[in-house]
Every structure is written in structure tokens, then in C-alpha cells.
Amino acid sequence: MTLPNQQVLSPKLYTRLFTTDHRIIGLQYLALALFSVTIGTLLSLVMRIHLVWPTWPLPLHGLILPEDYLAVVTLHGTIMLFFVLTTAPQAGFGNLILPSQLGARHMAFPVLNALSFWTTAAALITLLSSPLVPNGAAISGWTAYPPLSAVAAAGPGQGLGMDLWLVSISLFALASTASSINILTTIIRNRCPGLTWDRLPLTVWGWFTAALLSLIAFSVLLAALLLLFCDRHCGTGFFVPTGDLVNGVLHRGANGSPLLWLHLFWFFGHPEVYIAILPGMGLTSMLLANFSRRRPFAYRTMIYTTLLIGLLGLLVWGHHMFVSGLNPFASSAFSVSSIAIAIPATAKVLSWLATIWRAKPQYTTAMLFSLGFVSLFIAGGLTGPILAQPILDQYLNNTLFVVAHFHLIMAMAGVFGLFAATYYWFPQISAALGKPNLILSESLGRWHFWITILAAYAVFLPMHLSGLAGEPRHYAQLTTGSLTPTTALLARTIPANLHTTYSAFVLAAAQLLFFYNLVRTLLRGTPAPENPWQSTTLEWHPQFTNPFFPLPASDEETEKIIVYRDPCHYHAPPSGTIFIPQWMPDASIDPKPE
Amino acid sequence: MPATVTPNRVEPDRRHHLEDHDNGSGRRPPTDKRTGGGGDNDNWDRSRGNYGPRERLRRARMGVFFAIASDLMFFVAIVSTFFVNQSTGHINVYNQYVNDWTPTAVPRILWFNTLVLLISSLTMEMARRQMFREHDAMDEWLGLGKPITRRTIPWLIATIILGLAFLAGQWTAWRQLAAQHVFFRTNQSSHFFYLITGVHAVHLFLGIAILIAAFTGLYLSRQLETRQIIVDSASWYWHAMGLLWIFLFALLAFCQ
């Protein structure tokens, strides 16, 4: 097996591209996510423009019809949720950082790892080709509710476009399952000597729980996709009710129920949102602690809350179905379990706040983004228990209120977690590219942070209000255009909508700063000192940060990394802050000056 | 020592494993030994770290275990759909609530098939056990040919043949149903019959591919550990598919 360093520095494009080195695979995942997030953002701008100026013709396309709008919503949601928020935190940073944090030199199954990446890439290509086929991309949303998704005649894009969507997501589910098998086995079996379970950094716990959830959830999604495929092509009717009239055609014989799809889909869908956020939660705990020079408050409890959130996440899927139809008893049960998630979630928030309380933290860009994560998580989390009450959800379901909820708590918080990770781990990214220890510009980073967080709130806070006013989600041309009772009703929301669209442009533009920062640093950055953030976790061990570190020819001879303590040990003698990395033997710590 | 440093709890647990015949005198024979790894093992002062033969095997087994677990969830989802679909009715044109589920009679040959699959699990287990005979492993280590491969091959071939027989039997069962005009799209029950048996057959087909890969691996690979890993992983997958079939068959035969 080739060792990481040889592959990084290998001149051959082929070996670099189809590598089994986890760091390069991590970078490949991150590049895929960066590409996807760019497309997803452009699509969201198209939606925002259309909502306030419905007569604006999309270049190369023309007027945006309602079905076009739906196709854009579907692509946006699918790309963002699967190809950005599932790949980047879990597979991207998971590959780049996780093995080093375990003191391991490889993932458990390197070839499987490469296969997972290339399957994910194939899934993305399949999805992106769907707008190009006759009748365009699928229009049934990232949740693909039947009968819209089950009957090809239900709308434009529900023929070939929908099939491509199905293929793409099936590939994605397979790849994610393989990748989580890899992550779980690596965490359980590849930890370096001394790294016991209670010494694992909280980031590892985040990846671990998210991988467990993917393992369970994605196979259920795969089964649901298979059933849907049979409904579309093999004459079954698992999800189509008898006597359903779709586009003038009566569907008889089948005896299925769209609600069955909802159950299967949301059994996957809710864990999926936790897969997106758990790695970010773990990172936030570690970063707040590192820059406050403290241990995360209630470290052990944070491990348990991570696992508890994962467990409860499997039991709450019904809260997406209060309105679509659920036995009232089931509604109550799901309502209780959903509100129960607020308990471990609140415990997390309290731990974050207690960790930074009066700690005089160092406000680096990574720290700022972590604080932004906390802020967004609270802002979005507050509406969770509101939506989790069936009575209130009756009114709010399918309005922009829900859109505001999940964009704050998942989309924005998730992206802030990714930004924090990028600023914090950039030396690792650059090391994997063969240029060790480059740091992104902090001053540009600060501008990036402040504009992003203000614009994010400016975009999503007003959506609560227009949602309360009754503005539905997934609808085009509601607030403007011809005068109908709805337009009259929603006329009040026009100012809020305009404000949202302008803010969305600011939000997107702020990301150009980030791109500029990335490119400039990679091209002309100057190396920082080793372990620039004075971190205590293993990925900053000199063996991992220096790509030119001479590695011996075989695994068995590599210099051993041994862990002696849990992460986040700092103490502040008069001479300044001292941090004690996990790998430093007790003997080499100078006695505490009393 | 600074107060923030937690006492090292791993160190005192160090032990020497004399029962592993490890006297520290160079390379040890490739038998089933504890070599450390997984972070919390207590013998991590050994030089081989995570890369001993036993660790590779345990890692592969764990991967297979997780893969099977996720596959199980896949079948759980399909079987739940079966029960939901079976118990729901609909309102007909006379405004009556009816449930017209008509069970699909399970072809007789499937009983025979089940037996074949059970036996194949036994032969597979025999193949697996041959891989771990310490005596033969020592022989190989001493350079006395490949006794392990020689002993395993017949059992592996038997498993492949039995697996193919199962698939042939499955094919016959579908043909018999088709002769009675029961097709995939005929009714709700037949959807599930074909779906469940079909998906399981695909898994077995994959299983046979894996067995053939193991077969070639036995010939090509010179490293005993690698051969052990291939056969071991293949056999756990095969056992899981056999066990799963028992449940699926019971579902189709008795729960319709």
C-alpha cells in the first residue's frame, strides 16, 4: 500500500486522482461540495429573483414558469442537503481530519473509501444532467412526495428527470453507507495506542454518531427508492392510492398510500438533518474550548448528549407528517419525542455558553464562525418546539416559517460549521496539497464572517413573518403578478420579500471574499508556525501536519503515536498559556510553577 | 505535575501475554494472536500496533458486520411495507371498505431451496474453519506448501454449487408462478413475493460473486492473512444471507 506522502507528491495525475489516500479523498469530497454549493447558491438566487420579479427572464432559458420554479427548488434542496451538507462535514472533513485525530495513518478500508467518493461524484453528475434531458429536472422537491413522484404523467420533469433523480440519490445512498461503514470501523479499530473511548475528541463523537445514523437511515431510503422505482416502472402501486386521478388519468388497481412514502422518507429524512449537523456540533465544542483555553464544559455529558440526539433523532420522524395525516395518538407521541430533543440540544448550548463564559476567548475567524454556529443554532432551535406541536404546525406547515426554521438551524448553522472547519483546519488542507501550514487571512476572514452572519439573519428572520402571514413554500409567483385573492392576501409580504432577496445577494457576494481568500492563500500564503492554534488534538501532531515528514516504508515501522490524556488540557502559569497536547508524555511536561 | 493532567489510566494495565507464546524473539508465526490496536487494548506496547494479522481480520469482520447491519435495515423497511400494505384496504365504488389482498401460494420448491441454502451455510462454515487450523498455518509458515488452501477449496466449491442450485430453484419457482399467471404486477401480494425473493436473489448472486472472488484469492494470494480475511468475510456474508432467507421465507410462507 502506498503511504500518504508518496501519493501526495506523486507527479502522475492518475495516481493523484484515483488515490486511496484518505486526505486526498477528503479534499476531493470538499471540492465536490464547494462546486455543489456554488450551483446551489446560484439556484437559490434564481428563486429569490423570481419571487419578487416574476417577469424576469432567466438568461438562456426565458420566463420562469411555475414548473421551472419547482425544478429549481428541487435541485437546490437536493444539491444542498445531499451533496453539500452530507458530504462536506462527514465525508470531506471526516476523511481529511478523522484518521489523524485517531492517530491512524489510514482509514480502515482505503479502496472502499475511494469507491465511495467516485460513486458520489457519479451521483452528482447524474443529478446535474437531469435538467438537460427532455422536459427537464424533477419537480417533486427533495422529499419526492408521491403521487407526484410516482406517476410520470404528473408533471413535466417527472419522466426521465425523476428517474435520473432516483438513480442519483440511490447512488448517493450506497456511497454514504459505504463511507459510514468505513468511518465506524476506523473509529472502533484504528485508534492509536492510549486513545481510549473517553479520550476521543468531541468531533470524533460527532462523526461517529452521524455515521451510525447514516448506516441506519440511508438503507431505509434506498429501500424506499426501490419501491418508488417499482411504482414507476414495474406496475406496482406501493405509494399510489386506488382511484387516484393524476393529470386526467385514473389510477386503479394500486392500493398503496403516499403516507407510506412519508414514513419511510422521514425515517431517513430526520436523521439526515442530524447527519448534517452533528459533526458541526462536535467541532463547535472543540473550537470554543480551544480558543477559550478551557476544557469543554461537562465533557462526558457532551458525549452522551451527542449519542442521545442521535437516538432521539431516529424516533421523531412523524413530526413532518402532522398535517399530511397521522393518527392523533401518534401525533402526540411524535410531538413529545420531538420536544424531548430540545433537552440534549439545550444541554449542548449550555455547555457551549459555559465554556466561553468569562474565558476571554481569542476571537480568531474560526472562533467567530463557531460562535455564529451557536447563535444560529439557538435562533433556529427556538422555532423547533413551536413546530413540534401539532396544533401550531397545522397552521405553519408548508409555510416559509418552516423554511426559516430549517435554514437557520441546519443550512446556515451547517455552513458556519464548515467555515469554522475551513479556517481552523486550513493548515491541514494545505498540508494535504503539499504546502504545509498555510493560514487563511484573518482580516479577510473577519469581514467574511460579519457580512455573512448579518446577511444570513437578514435573509431568514423575515421569513418567519411572511410565513406567519401565510406565504406558502414551493410556490412561484404568489406575491406579484396577476391579481388573485392570494396575491391580495400576501401583498403585505412584498416588502419582506424584497428585503430577503436583496440580503440574499449580499450573502452570496460575501462568499466571493472567501473564494478570494482561499485562492490567494494557496498561491501566495506564507507558512505559519506549526500547530498555529495551539491545539491539543492529534491532527496537529508533527507527523501529520508535515507532508515531508519521512515515513518509513511499512506500517509496522512507523514511529508510534501514543496518547497520554484526553484533549483540551491548558493551564496558565505566570509565564503564559501552556497547552498540553494529547501526545505529549507526562515526563516532558515541566512542573507547574507554584 | 500540573493539576490539569489526568492520571494515566492505561499504563498500569500493561501486561505481557505469555499465553500468546510471545517471547519477543522476532517475527511470530501467523497464528491467531493478540497484537494490540483499537486504542483501548492493554497490550499496546507491542511494536506491531494496529497492523497485526489479527487486527486486519477483526477490522474486516467489523466492516462486514456493519454492512450486514445496514442491509438488515433495508430489508426491515421492505418487510414493514409488506405488513402495512397487507393490512390496508380501500373504499370501493359501493362505498364499502374492502381489503382485497390475495395471498400468493409459495411454490413447493422453495422448501427444498431453503434446505439447500442451509446446507450451503454448513459447507461455508467448514470452509471458514479450515482457514484457521493452527497446524496447517504453521506448516505454511514453515514453507510446506499451501495446505490451508488445499483443504478449503472443496468446501468452497460445494458452497458455490449449492448457491447456484438455490438460484436455479428460485428461477424455477418464478417460472412455476408465471405458469399460474402470477406475475410481478398481478396483485399486491405478488408484488411483494417477487420483490422480496428478487432482492434476496440479487444478494445471493452478489454472494456467489464474492465466493468466486474468494476462490481466486485462495489461488492468487500468497499471504495467509489475506486469504483468511477473504474467506472469513465471505462466509459471514453468506451466513447472514442464509439467516435472512429463513425469515423472509417464513414471512412469505406463513404470514401472508
Ligand code: HEM
Ligand atoms: C429542538 C429541536 C428541533 C425540533 C423540535 C424540530 C422540529 C421540527 C418540525 C416539527 C418540523 C416540521 C415542520 C413542518 O414541516 O411543518 C421541522 C422541520 C425541519 N427541521 Fe427541525 N426541529 C429541531 C431541530 C432541527 C435540526 C437540528 C435540524 C437540522 C440540523 C432541523 C432541520 C429541519 C428541516 C430540514 C426541516 C424541514 C424539512 C422539510 O420539510 O423539507 N431541525 N423541524
Ligand SMILES: [Cu+2]
Ligand atoms: Cu425532523
